[in-house]
Amino acid sequence: MLQHGDSFFPSGAVSFSWGIEALGADGKISKADDVARFVRQQLKGRWATSDRPVLCAAHAAGGDLDSVLTADRLMEANSLAAEQREGSKRMGAALLNIHARLETRGAKDYQARLRAGAAPGHVAAVQGFLWHALGLDADSACHVAAHGLAVNLLGAALRLGIIGHVDSQVILGNLHATIADILSVPPAPLHELHAYAPAADIAMMRHETQDSRLFYN
């Protein structure tokens, strides 16, 4: 669990800001409170209601890749902004790539589906079945994913010069309660999959045509 939740694990996450780069450039996110609010909303408004159900369904699939594919396709259908959708798939493909090389069970088979255009490969679906294969229970997998997203977003904000290293740890510490709150209730069923993070969606749509691009989204 520590290995896969650590930012030292090569997951490709470093290239994604999920809207922070554009919101920072527009002055919409300019201080620590803004970052804290943004990350909390990403966790509650997107991850909890969209990524988490997909991750849990893929985890519950128990290695049945057809069931993983069902959850994966629902994520594809529910991802509105192109850079959100494609970013999630690029991260999923990167995670599959390293796990294929590490010979994690199912990674090569699902990667083959991606390469054949037969599966989208969203990161939540990929995390769910890979971490099941590695023996993480569903609750641990959710903790790893939520913590990983928070660290990813805070790292992007830090590298963009919006927050410092102390602020980032203060925010992360305060987010533990948010993550615990999210995980205190069962995940929503797949048929209730939804996300509400309009500021991030619009930022990523605008980011598509911006010249300055440190991040993919």
Added chain:
Amino acid sequence: MTKPAHARAPSSARVGIGGPVGAGKTALIERLLPLLAARGFSLAVVTNDLVTKEDAERLQRGGLIAPERVVGVEAGACPHTVIREDPTLNIEAADLLEAKFAPLDLIVIESGGDNLASTFSLDLVDYWLFVIDVAGGDDIPRKKGPGIVQADLLIINKVDLAPHVGVDVAAMQRDAEAVRGGKPVILTDCRAGIGLDQVVARLAHDVLMAE
């Protein structure tokens, strides 16, 4: 964790090109592409633009290679990370190019710009070049950064500028060779084409096993 499986299917060689911003990495690639293509090698390029898509678009629009054979990977403000600690997006990009344009002989992976401490993951590339230029100062080789010392091939570029910036190129080359333990150093002037045949010959011999 199971035992890592580093081996991949027989495939193209992957060559990294690193070096400080402005040293001439993209210019070097622009000059190498036609020379390598003239020898019959099938090529593709992954760029790690730091802030914009300028390097990828420059190569795509330059007419030296089919635009679809060039892809950009954003570095997330961490150019070192994406070639060393977490090269997964670069590996995935190279794998996709390889699947799309097989058989490829060579995939060039251009870093977004580094300091002297940068190195490439050997899970990402088979061989890597580090490019510095005379205008960066003739003391650069003596600083013995990992890029200078460990790269398979060190390029000292823009030798035409040496008289204008007060640099003794011969001394700079001697200093570089002294810290590299016999690994090659090549002087280039990409604008005039000086040294490029040596670089191509070295790649052909060391990487592509063609000579």
